[in-house]
Amino acid sequence: xxxxxxxxxxxxxxxxxxxxxxxxxxxxxxxxxxxxxxxxxxxxxxxxxxxxxxxxxxxxxxxxxxxxxxxxxxxxxxxxxxxxxxxxxxxxxxxxxxxxxxxxxxxxxxxxx
Amino acid sequence: xxxxxxxxxxxxxxxxxxxxxxxxxxxxxxxxxxxxxxxxxxxxxxxxxxxxxxxxxxxxxxxxxxxxxxxxxxxxxxxxxxxxxxxxxxxxxxxxxxxxxxxxxxxxxxxxxx
Numbered sequence: 001x002x003x004x005x006x007x008x009x010x011x012x013x014x015x016x017x018x019x020x021x022x023x024x025x026x027x028x029x030x031x032x033x034x035x036x037x038x039x040x041x042x043x044x045x046x047x048x049x050x051x052x053x054x055x056x057x058x059x060x061x062x063x064x065x066x067x068x069x070x071x072x073x074x075x076x077x078x079x080x081x082x083x084x085x086x087x088x089x090x091x092x093x094x095x096x097x098x099x100x101x102x103x104x105x106x107x108x109x110x111x112x113x
Numbered sequence: 114x115x116x117x118x119x120x121x122x123x124x125x126x127x128x129x130x131x132x133x134x135x136x137x138x139x140x141x142x143x144x145x146x147x148x149x150x151x152x153x154x155x156x157x158x159x160x161x162x163x164x165x166x167x168x169x170x171x172x173x174x175x176x177x178x179x180x181x182x183x184x185x186x187x188x189x190x191x192x193x194x195x196x197x198x199x200x201x202x203x204x205x206x207x208x209x210x211x212x213x214x215x216x217x218x219x220x221x222x223x224x225x226x227x
Binding site: 004006009031033040041042043045048055056090091092094096097098099100101102103104105106107 | 115117122145147149154155156157158159162202206209210211212213215216217218219220
């Protein structure tokens with residue numbers, strides 16, 4: 001496999017559920033990101049990891065919890081979400097934190113009921 | 114307040130003609146600009162970029178123009194092909210800011226009519 005792989009592609013969850021989104025990159029990159037894309041809004045950066053250390057957290061609610069166990073894997077743990085959290089969640093990677101060219105996964109389309 | 118604006122949510126162009134997608138920005142510190150292309154059910158893919166030291170960058174059918182004084186950039190696709198139908202995102206950054214500082218526009222949905 002090459003590129004950035006995200007699972008699952010679609011997820012429906014209730015507000016009391018706990019679920020996790022998974023991202024894996026096979027590009028040898030050192031930086032990984034979570035973005036949120038809501039309808040008719042720009043891509044919003046949620047979290048940035050560089051060499052497995054979190055370097056950016058854009059005031060994201062604590063019901064979203066990221067985890068980066070190594071430079072190839074990134075998780076987003078979800079709990080007690082709200083319906084307004086329904087969106088496309090995109091994972092991305094780049095060679096380094098100062099490299100602007102992001103490589104995106106296909107995203108997880110999340111619906112919170 | 115949006116720092117990167119793509120004011121046309123959608124654009125329809127006939128196959129073979131030129132497609133022009135526009136992007137405006139408000140932060141004069143931005144000095145590197147990128148265009149990403151997104152197909153349905155796929156993530157965005159990098160298309161072309163331009164540094165503020167240039168006013169034009171060309172890659173095959175794709176050309177990006179930068180007008181720093183107007184804080185405006187545009188993506189030209191010529192000739193337009195059916196496979197160009199996608200959502201195009203403009204992004205901007207302050208050099209050295211790293212990808213964590215990328216600011217995206219809302220995107221323009223380009224539809225190429227046969």
